Amino acid sequence: MAMPTASSPDLLDRTHPGARAQLKRRMLRAALACFNERGIAATTIEDILTRSEASVGNLYHHFGSKEGLVAALYFCALDDQSALTEAAWAQARSARDGVAALVGGYVDWVSAQPEWARFLFQARAVVASGPQGAELKSRNRQRARQWMAWFSEPERMQALQAWPAELFPSLVIGPAENYCRAWLSGRVKGVPQVHREVLIEAAWRSVAADAAPAF
Amino acid sequence: MAMPTASSPDLLDRTHPGARAQLKRRMLRAALACFNERGIAATTIEDILTRSEASVGNLYHHFGSKEGLVAALYFCALDDQSALTEAAWAQARSARDGVAALVGGYVDWVSAQPEWARFLFQARAVVASGPQGAELKSRNRQRARQWMAWFSEPERMQALQAWPAELFPSLVIGPAENYCRAWLSGRVKGVPQVHREVLIEAAWRSVAADAAPAF
Amino acid sequence: MAMPTASSPDLLDRTHPGARAQLKRRMLRAALACFNERGIAATTIEDILTRSEASVGNLYHHFGSKEGLVAALYFCALDDQSALTEAAWAQARSARDGVAALVGGYVDWVSAQPEWARFLFQARAVVASGPQGAELKSRNRQRARQWMAWFSEPERMQALQAWPAELFPSLVIGPAENYCRAWLSGRVKGVPQVHREVLIEAAWRSVAADAAPAF
Amino acid sequence: MAMPTASSPDLLDRTHPGARAQLKRRMLRAALACFNERGIAATTIEDILTRSEASVGNLYHHFGSKEGLVAALYFCALDDQSALTEAAWAQARSARDGVAALVGGYVDWVSAQPEWARFLFQARAVVASGPQGAELKSRNRQRARQWMAWFSEPERMQALQAWPAELFPSLVIGPAENYCRAWLSGRVKGVPQVHREVLIEAAWRSVAADAAPAF
């Protein structure tokens, strides 16, 4: 019996391990598929039950409500995404390393988990306006603060343009995110990972300080 | 009675002028407000009727269905946005002019019509999967083709990096779009227009060819 | 076409007249029958719809909720009961007349409208703990105050025992109410009206001052 | 450890003594509280479990069903009430003693056990229409027959008005019951026991034969 590892391709085996959680995993997987196929609002509880061969009572026992199910999936995906990015991030030294870790991590994760990524995009609004909205907000803030602190370290700061701080995340992640959205909705064909290096280089150019003259 | 002009801040007075369309405008305005406050799926016809003080029959007479109402608002916003961008676009000569027109136009419009912009983001998915989906898709393709053709003109081409064409729109618009989304959802404070020049410059740097050495 | 009159045996024809209210009357009648047959909690909306041949939407259009339907029936019955009692009450002069009007009116109404009376008993708790609870409470208080004021008039006061005021309504109405409940639940056979005079006389004896000695 | 005695204020310690029945008592107590706070129909098994910190399986092991729980509480209360009344009843000699025992016993019990009394009122309908309905009916009949037999003894009979027998219980208990209901629902303030003697005297007056002239 293979132990789920950090490199397991199945996100749920990583985040909800154990034989006990089997039915719970099956429900989450079915919900993800339905939400992506029909949209969150258009998916009915019945759809999910049919697909996961579970009972209504059980679904409500584990998730409390349809919105609770969405939130469970959402944070599950968010955690997995962070985990992947953290790895590269921990080894980054220069400002360019940092940009590469952020953009690369993002691109790699979306390429590896397109279904989860697709879900993340459509679920954000639902979760943000639900009861878990506060938690989501605080997580986002904390992550943003961490980045800013890291990039504010003097040596890194010097390597960057003196542009408004609130603009920085958009300059770094914006192009990659926009391309990933386009890919997920079929508007472009190339898997984001194919453009990994270009997206990193472009992001870097948009925030890097002008190269110092050689003499 | 003041004539609505091109500079009128109210988008609907521009696109649906005349006294006859008064009720129709009121319904559209109410729908926009409801959709932004509660989300499209969560807004009921009743909500819109209450807010616009109109009758069910009337709403169905004008828009046919809830989806029809969404589409009407969507294309109305899309047209207005294009109109603004076209102006700057027409005068652009260099590749940098083009990037500036695209980014600047986008940023200006979102800053001027935040409610419409907010709606555009959430309505895209709904319209895309509705009966008007085909029209939307063809419009998008045509616009993309126009851009590519324009930037492909040799002199402009030389000023750009030789990066994959399917990446180009994301590199140009991605940062601005990402920042605008963040602004509309309250995650950042500064009106996009404040960062107009920085967003243009950053976009330009990310796609511009390396400056040729002077000798 | 017969006009509904004050003596019409059908309570709803009196309280909801007009051809327009036809369907509404039918729904109320069906609800009353179901509530009495199965109990309020055990009656489903579906039961009422089947019986009245109405549509769900319509029922909710008129009454807002199951609880709203119960309240509508409740106040409808309460109004009819008051109307009947008021008539006798208006002509009462002596304290004994007053007691006779209250007890007689109560007994007459229950005997004439047993289904409505049965409903009133089971619905009180539901309405009292619902959103209309406040209105019910204020009505009850006002009626109690009116009685007390009327009986407090000196000449009437002298004809009564000097017993605690808060006890008075129970002494007058208690026996009649208890008998009516027993009749409605089948524990006794005689229609309350048969015992009209005895119930009045007994109530009167329990509150009447001792007769002045003849010499 | 104090032994529960006949004078213990807690009804359950009297009817379900012993350390073994501790959990059962806790469940009954929790159920009583929930039923009175929310109503029987509105109370869920879950509510009772939360309050009693018991498990579903355990509750079903002891009571079989929700209805079984209601019946257990109901008969438990009924037994306690009878016990109290029997004591006074056994010593009664004259017809007035009998009336005093019935009214006084009723008033005393409701005053001492308001929560159980409140429950009794709302549970009657539920139990009557359940599987225990027959038992309840037969108990009621038997008690009524006992009373009638007792009061029918010639000497007592002479002291009473020759009023219809089916009316008698209502005349005696009606006022007290009505007042107790009013007290339990907060419509009047005075504890029933405060009015003990007045309620007895009033009941007696309403059924007593006219005093024979002395000559």
Next chain:
DNA sequence: AATGAATGAGCCTTCATTCAT
């Protein structure tokens, strides 16, 4: 053009009860 009463398919959720451990 305008109105709003009426329709009814379908949804989310609750909750008493069972049963394997």
Next chain:
DNA sequence: GATGAATGAAGGCTCATTCAT
């Protein structure tokens, strides 16, 4: 005796849409 995960029938209610006036 005790536990609580799992079941699934059934219920109240919403809401887009129609249509007679």
